[in-house]
Amino acid sequence: METGNVAWLRVDTQTILTIHGHVITKNHRIGVTHSDHRTWNLHVKELRQSDRGWYMCQINTDPMKSQVGYLNVVVPPDILDTGTSTDMVVREGSNVSFQCAASGSPPPSITWRRESGEPIVLPSGEEVISADGPVLNISRVSRLHMGAYLCIASNGVPPSVSKRISLIVHFPPMVWIQNQLVGAMEGDRMTIECHSEAYPKSINYWTGDRDEIIAHSSKYEPITIENQYKIHMKLTINDVGKTDFGSYKCVSKNSLGDTDGTIKLYPITRPSTNRPKHKGKLLLNINLHLKKEGKKR
Incomplete structure (x- = not known):
């Protein structure tokens, strides 16, 4: 870089952060270093979402020279208590609406799954293993819908997070x-x-x-x-x-x-196990009869 004072500025607020080797802002998380007064580095510790935005490196030469860069701060997803359903107890035949709210940067996407791995039955009658969107509707709930449902939030920034919501269905006894x-x-x-x-x-x-x-x-x-x-x-x-x-x-x-x-x-009457009586005498009589018939011939 050409000689001249080097300054770092926050573009959106027009705040001067550093001038040459001195930190001007009262933000203790900001720092500045250089390498032989040629390469100047702005350091931001403990990043927050509020640090997202455009930053300018400005050299006070004549004419002035500057370069801008954008700092994007990504945040892992977090499921919010407000706007997210809790465990539900309903009568069989009711309609149910699960809701899941999450924060993060970029904004997280929401996926629903059943903890048991069983399919989710949509109001259209279609059965799916997972459903997308912050709201999951189930029409005419039956005992087959009973169980735990998982709201999973992800935005590409690990880790993904989930919340378990239990659905309990009440119904009177039936006997088969x-x-x-x-x-x-x-x-x-x-x-x-x-x-x-x-x-x-x-x-x-x-x-x-x-x-x-x-x-x-x-x-x-x-x-x-x-x-x-x-x-x-x-x-x-x-x-x-x-x-x-x-x-x-x-x-x-x-x-x-x-x-x-x-x-x-x-x-049921127990079957008889008695064998026919005089079976031997019956066979003997038949043999004697045959012998007599033979003599006559």
Whole structure:
């Protein structure tokens, strides 16, 4: 560079930052260095978004010479609490709208995914693995939509960030029975089964012919297997006797309602294992008859 005072300025505010080797601004994050008074460097520590803009290097020669450069400050994405949905609890059949707000530079893009990896069902009926945009709408929510949804914000500046939003769907119990008529023999060990779905979590139990609740005992073994909102109910009856034949109900109740299903256990006659009597005598009589017929001939 030609001799002359060198100054750094902030173009948009017309603020003089440095003159030659001296810092003029009161901003402690600004510094200046040079190499043999030929190459002058402006230093900005602890960058902020407010530092983004045009900077001018000016040489006070005659005529004056200057050069400008633009400082772009990129900022990783951050998901904002304001404008972003929190966990939701809705009734089945409702419409749901998830929202996600994020800051960053450049402005982040928003992508939605289900934590389980299952597809997202859009209002159009289309199933997609991911959906773009700050708003995710789901129409006529069903229990199949229940689970965690991830709002992912990214702008090319690592790291990307995400927020987990849980969708809980409430619905009254429903019961399915595969076999409503079940046959058993006296002395058998028999298991009857039914399936139910309910949320909030349901109370599940079995009743007998007189609507009495069947408790666990040496005779009865009720078992309940739970998987989210799905319930698999089993009732094992040990050493089936005459008094065990009849109707059994599997009952499911929650705060939204209750329902039940009926299974009828009926007797089957045990097949006879007795062999025909006098089989040997019958064969002997046939042989004697054949011999007599032979003599006549």
